[in-house]
Amino acid sequence: MKILDFPDSVRDRIVPKVSGTYVYRCLACQASFDVGKLLYTCPQCRSVLMIEDRDWDRLKKTPGPQWRQIFDYRAMIHEPALKGIYRFHELLGAILPLEAVIYLGEGHTPVVQANGRLKDWAGRPFFFKNDGQNPSASFKDRGMASAFSYLNDLITNQGLGHVLAVCASTGDTSAAAALYASYFIQGVTSAVLLPHGKVTPQQLSQPLGSGARVIEIPGVFDDCMKIVEYLAEQYPVALMNSKNAWRILGQESYSYEIAQVFDYNVTDLVVTVPIGNAGNITAVMAGFLKLYDLGIITQLPWILGVQSHHADPVYRYYLEPNPEKRVFRPVTVRPSVAQAAMIGNPVSMPRVVQLVEQYRSIGGEKAVQVVQVTEQEIMDAMLMANRNGHIACTQGGECLAGFRRAVSQGLLPEGKVGVLDATAHALKFAVFQEKYFEDRFEPEFGIEPKMELQNRPVLVRPPEGVPCPRPGTAMDSESFRAFVTATGDAIASILGLRP
Ligand SMILES: *Cc1c(COP(=O)(O)O)cnc(C)c1O
Ligand SMILES: [Zn+2]
Numbered sequence: 001m002k003i004l005d006f007p008d009s010v011r012d013r014i015v016p017k018v019s020g021t022y023v024y025r026c027l028a029c030q031a032s033f034d035v036g037k038l039l040y041t042c043p044q045c046r047s048v049l050m051i052e053d054r055d056w057d058r059l060k061k062t063p064g065p066q067w068r069q070i071f072d073y074r075a076m077i078h079e080p081a082l083k084g085i086y087r088f089h090e091l092l093g094a095i096l097p098l099e100a101v102i103y104l105g106e107g108h109t110p111v112v113q114a115n116g117r118l119k120d121w122a123g124r125p126f127f128f129k130n131d132g133q134n135p136s137a138s139f140k141d142r143g144m145a146s147a148f149s150y151l152n153d154l155i156t157n158q159g160l161g162h163v164l165a166v167c168a169s170t171g172d173t174s175a176a177a178a179l180y181a182s183y184f185i186q187g188v189t190s191a192v193l194l195p196h197g198k199v200t201p202q203q204l205s206q207p208l209g210s211g212a213r214v215i216e217i218p219g220v221f222d223d224c225m226k227i228v229e230y231l232a233e234q235y236p237v238a239l240m241n242s243k244n245a246w247r248i249l250g251q252e253s254y255s256y257e258i259a260q261v262f263d264y265n266v267t268d269l270v271v272t273v274p275i276g277n278a279g280n281i282t283a284v285m286a287g288f289l290k291l292y293d294l295g296i297i298t299q300l301p302w303i304l305g306v307q308s309h310h311a312d313p314v315y316r317y318y319l320e321p322n323p324e325k326r327v328f329r330p331v332t333v334r335p336s337v338a339q340a341a342m343i344g345n346p347v348s349m350p351r352v353v354q355l356v357e358q359y360r361s362i363g364g365e366k367a368v369q370v371v372q373v374t375e376q377e378i379m380d381a382m383l384m385a386n387r388n389g390h391i392a393c394t395q396g397g398e399c400l401a402g403f404r405r406a407v408s409q410g411l412l413p414e415g416k417v418g419v420l421d422a423t424a425h426a427l428k429f430a431v432f433q434e435k436y437f438e439d440r441f442e443p444e445f446g447i448e449p450k451m452e453l454q455n456r457p458v459l460v461r462p463p464e465g466v467p468c469p470r471p472g473t474a475m476d477s478e479s480f481r482a483f484v485t486a487t488g489d490a491i492a493s494i495l496g497l498r499p
Contacts, residue, residue: 001076001077001078003015003077006073006076006077007073009066009069010066010069010070010073013062013070014070014073014074014077015077015079015082015098016082016086016089016090016094016098018094018095018096018097019055019058019090019094019095020053020054020055020056020058020090020094020095021053021054021055021095022035022051022052022053022054022094022095023035023051023052023054024039024042024049024050024051024052024245025049025050025051025052026042026044026045026047026048026049027047027048027049027050027350027351027354028042028045028047028350029042029044029045029047031044031045032052032054033049035051035095035150036154036158037154038154038238038239040229040232040239040243040244040245041243047350048243048245048347048348048350048351049245050245050248050286050351051245051246051248051249053094056293059090059091059294060293060294060295062294063295064294064295064296064297064298067294067295067296068260068264068296071087071088071256071260071296072260074087075087075260079098080101080103081098081099081101081103082098083103083105083107083108084101084103084104084105084106084107084108084145084253085106085107085142085145085146085250085253086098086101086103086149087107087108087253087256088252088253088256091252091256091287091290091291091294092146092249092250092252092253092256093146093149093150093249093250096149096150096153097153097157099156100149100150100152100153100156100157101145101149101152102145102148102149102152102180102183103145104135104141104145104179104180104183105134105135106134106135106141106142106144106145107134107141107142107145107253107257108257109129109130109131109132109133109134109257110129110130110133111127111128111129111130111258111261111419112127112128112129112130112389112390113125113126113127114126114127114128114385114388114390115388115389117388118384118385118388118390121384121404122400122403122404122407122418123404123407123408124270124403124407124412124414124416124417124418125417125418126270126272126400126403126417126418126419126420127417127418127419127420128385128390128392128396128400128420128421128422129254129257129258129419129420129421129422130390130391130422131254131421131422131423131424132391132392132393132396132422132423132424132425132426132428133391133425134176135179136172136175136176136179136206137172137175137424137425137427137428138172138175138176138340138393138423138424138425138428139172139251139254139280139421139423139424140172140173140175140176140177141176141179141180142250142251142253142254143176143242143246143247143248143249143250143251143279143283144176144177144179144180144240144247144250145180145250146246146247146249146250146251147180147238147240147244147246147247147250148165148180148181148183148184148188150246151163151165151187151188151238152184152187155187155188156187160187161187162186162187162188162189163187163188163189163237163238164188164189164190164191164236164237164238165177165181165188165189165190165191165237165238165240166190166191166192166193166228166231166232166237166238166239166240167190167192167193167228167239167240167241168192168193168194168221168224168225168227168228168241169192169193169194169199169221169224169241170195170198170199170221170276170339170340170341170342170343171194171199171200171203171204171339171340171428172203172340172423172424172428173192173240173241173242174192174193174194174199174203174206174207174212174214175203175206175207175210177190177192177207177212177240178190178192178206178207178210178211178212179206179210181210181212182210182211182212188238189212189213190207190210190212190213190240191212191213191214191215192207192212192213192214192215193215193216193217193224193227193228194214194215194216194217194224195216195217195218195219195220195221195223195224196216196217196218196219198220198221198339198342199339200339200428200429200430200431201431202427202428202429202430203428220333220342220344221277221342221343222330222333222343222344222345225241225277225345225347228241229243241277241279241347242277242278242279242280242282242347242348243347243348247279247283248279248282248283248286248348248351249283250283251279251280251282251283251284251287252283252284252286252287252290253287254280254283254284254287254421255271255283255284255286255287255288255291256287256291258271258301258419259288259291259296259297264291264296264297265297266288266297266299266300266301267298267299267301268301268415268416268417269301269302269416269417269418269419270301270302270303270304270403270406270412270416270417270418270419271284271288271301271302271303271304271419271421272303272304272305272306272399272402272403272418272419272420272421273303273304273305273306273399273421273423274305274306274307274338274340274341274395274396274398274399274402274421274423275305275306275307275314275315275341275346275370276311276338276340276341276342276343276346276395277343277346277347277348278314278346278347278348278349278351278352279347279348280421280423281303281305281348281352282348282351282352282355284303285303285352285355285356285358285359285368286355288300288301288303288359289355289358289359289362292362299363300359300362300363300367301419302363302366302367302368302369302412302416303359303367303368303369304369304370304371304402304403304406304411304412304418305368305369305370305371305402306370306371306372306373306398306399306401306402306403306405307341307370307371307372307373307398308336308337308338308341308342308372308373308374308375308378308398309372309373309374309375310333310334310335310336310342310375311331311333311334311336311338311341311342311343311344312331312372313328313329313330313331313344313345313346313349314346314349314352314370315370315371315372316329316331317329317349318356318369318370323357328349328353330344330345331344331345332344334444335442335444335445336375336378336445337375337378337379337382337394337397337429337432337445337447338378338394338395338397338398339394339429339432340393340394340395340423340424341395341398356368366411369406369411371402371405371406371409371411372402372405373398373401373402373405374401374446375445375446375447376446376447376448377401377404377405378394378397378398378401379394379397379432379436379447379449380397380401380450380453381397381398381400381401381404382394382396382397382398382400382426382432382433383397383433383436383453384400384453385397385400385422386426387453390422390426391422391425391426391427392422392426393422393423393424393425393426393428393429394429394432395421395422395423395424395429396420396421396422396423396424396426399420399421399422399423400420403418403420435447436449436453436454437449437454437455437456438456439454458494460487460490460491460494461487461490462482462483462486462487462490463486463490466482466483466486466487467479467480467482467483468483469483
């Protein structure tokens with residue numbers, strides 16, 4: 001729609017202007033630092049940072065209902081920079097000029113309702129939000145759109161020279177970082193560090209295809225992360241992990257989209273996310289808190305975090321009901337089908353602790369809950385979901401398993417409705433489905449495939465004596481007819497068809 005066609009009440013707000021004053025805020029010592037340079041931890045106390053808008057209160061001059069109108073109408077303008085996460089520019093990138101925005105088709109992912117069968121299986125109605133339908137097929141694209149748009153601004157407007165973007169990854173971060181870096185004509189190249197043998201072939205193919213330097217090391221994600229942190233301290237590189245606070249900002253868009261899709265009535269929702277490095281749950285909470293603060297939503301939805309029993313440090317932390325007595329202890333991870341969340345020492349834990357406290361102080365104790373599920377439950381849930389029209393990855397399966405677990409444990413009263421994060425596309429994690437179908441799981445996963453969820457291809461050959469097509473060889477029409485008839489009848493018999 002053209003600018004002149006928008007109603008008077010919103011017309012001059014449709015294209016956002018640069019505004020606000022962003023600073024990195026240290027969560028531990030409260031010091032703040034200029035965002036004019038790349039910074040990942042507090043130079044004074046080394047704690048993690050969040051980005052804060054010092055002029056946030058200016059946004060409160062616009063009443064909640066007007067914000068809703070602005071965001072809803074903004075969906076209609078054909079401006080690439082506003083087609084993705086920057087529909088919510090004022091909330092997550094107010095200081096960025098639109099020319100700096102890198103848009104590769106991220107955001108506004110479908111919200112798909114569970115059918116009756118799956119709803120009954122879960123115990124409550126729910127929706128999957130398919131973040132696997134982002135350009136690199138995971139939610140990481142939201143954070144990368146933000147982190148790379150910021151880099152682009154530094155390069156084109158602030159005189160930053162060439163940047164090497166690096167990240168450690170359980171697979172999807174590297175796919176997203178490599179994709180966004182590859183879009184730059186000059187100024188940015190990327191290198192990714194992966195734990196050897198701990199990412200799927202599909203995930204490995206992504207940064208390779210985008211032309212990134214791909215480096216594999218022995219160990220797990222937590223080990224890669226330590227090396228990348230070392231590189232960021234010692235060398236001039238841009239760190240693209242969610243330790244980078246710009247990633248968190250971009251991922252807040254997930255919450256804004258949920259609010260918008262439900263017409264800003266999120267009171268009964270239980271937004272369910274898998275927890276790995278805890279960047280996503282951080283962003284989701286931060287996003288809803290901002291909407292609440294501006295009166296765009298009038299109540300907070302509940303948040304449900306889910307972890308596998310093979311990588312559950314956040315779950316263990318919240319098992320202790322008394323906040324004074326909680327102690328965070330990293331865990332040594334065991335193999336998990338939710339490999340993208342197989343993290344024992346989440347970088348964003350200090351962010352989670354603060355945000356959960358803030359969130360619960362407004363929404364009540366039950367407004368944030370964390371549950372644990374088994375590897376078996378994750379696989380069964382993923383397969384159930386995908387047999388009912390979804391495209392959930394193992395982490396999406398983890399969400400469904402956690403939602404179901406929460407219902408059965410009485411944590412989610414009647415009337416609650418789930419919005420489950422299908423964080424990546426099922427195809428990225430096809431190897432785990434294959435292991436399940438072929439009963440090839442290594443014993444440490446502890447997964448017994450259920451026969452009714454297994455599926456295999458059936459090879460049908462025509463009976464003895466009937467000719468078969470062979471590549472490169474022509475068949476006479478009579479032989480071919482014989483082949484089609486005999487094979488067709490054999491298939492009909494397997495499928496129980498009658499003429
Ligand atoms: C990164 C990732 C996660 C974990 O998210 P965190 O922000 O690290 O907690 C879950 N699922 C998928 C598919 C991912 O790529
Ligand atoms: Zn500090």
